Amino acid sequence: MKASRVVSQARILLKDPAGVRWTDAELIGWLNGGQLQIVAVRPDAKATLVDLALVDGVEQSIPATGTRLLDVVRNVGGRAVTLISRDHLNAFDPDWYSGAKAAAVKHYTFDDSAPKLFEVYPPAQAGIKVRALIAVLPKDCGALTDDIDLDDIYEGPLIDWVCYRAWFKDGDATADASRSASALNAFSQALGIKTQSDQATRPARK
Secondary structure, eight states: OBHHHHHHHHHHHHTOTTOSSSOHHHHHHHHHHHHHHHHHHOGGGGEEEEEEEOOSEEEEEOOTTEEEEEEEEEETTSOBOEEOOHHHHHHHOTTGGGSOOBSSOOEEEOOTTSTTEEEEEEEEOTTOEEEEEEEEOOOOOOSTTSBOSSOGGGHHHHHHHHHHHHHHHTTTSHHHHHHHHHHHHHHHHHHHHHHHHHHHHSOOOO
């Protein structure tokens, strides 16, 4: 999906087809902001599989290009890795942080308050790799001809976000303030409804 598709659809709602009130550069900038906002709310919108080289020991982190860890799937070329709570590990082996380093990990722990960090058990030997699913930042669009770095299903929310920001700029007028609030509400509702739909239709054991 090209940036021009979202911008042109937004212009219809903004009643500015000729670009008199808002420039293409403004609308593209808000489109880029909308991509970031979508990934902030729905990190899975930019989920990417990567091979992470681990550092020596327990404490690990994702690359700087990532926004949060979503899953650690397996050792590269080896066994699966499962999520386990830190409390369970502490109860099972209080000294696990200082245990012998291994060439493969069995479990990982994760804390939502530190989304870019995780811990592995047993402690890793430096350089071993795990296949991980991480959320990354979308690429900005610099022109109308650029591809939007999100799936096409996010077209509607992106249009709503662009309109929200455009009307918010003119928010001194009561009508524009009301339109801006409605567009932001539509954006939020669309993402919330998608979350509910994904949860209802995700694969599950029968």
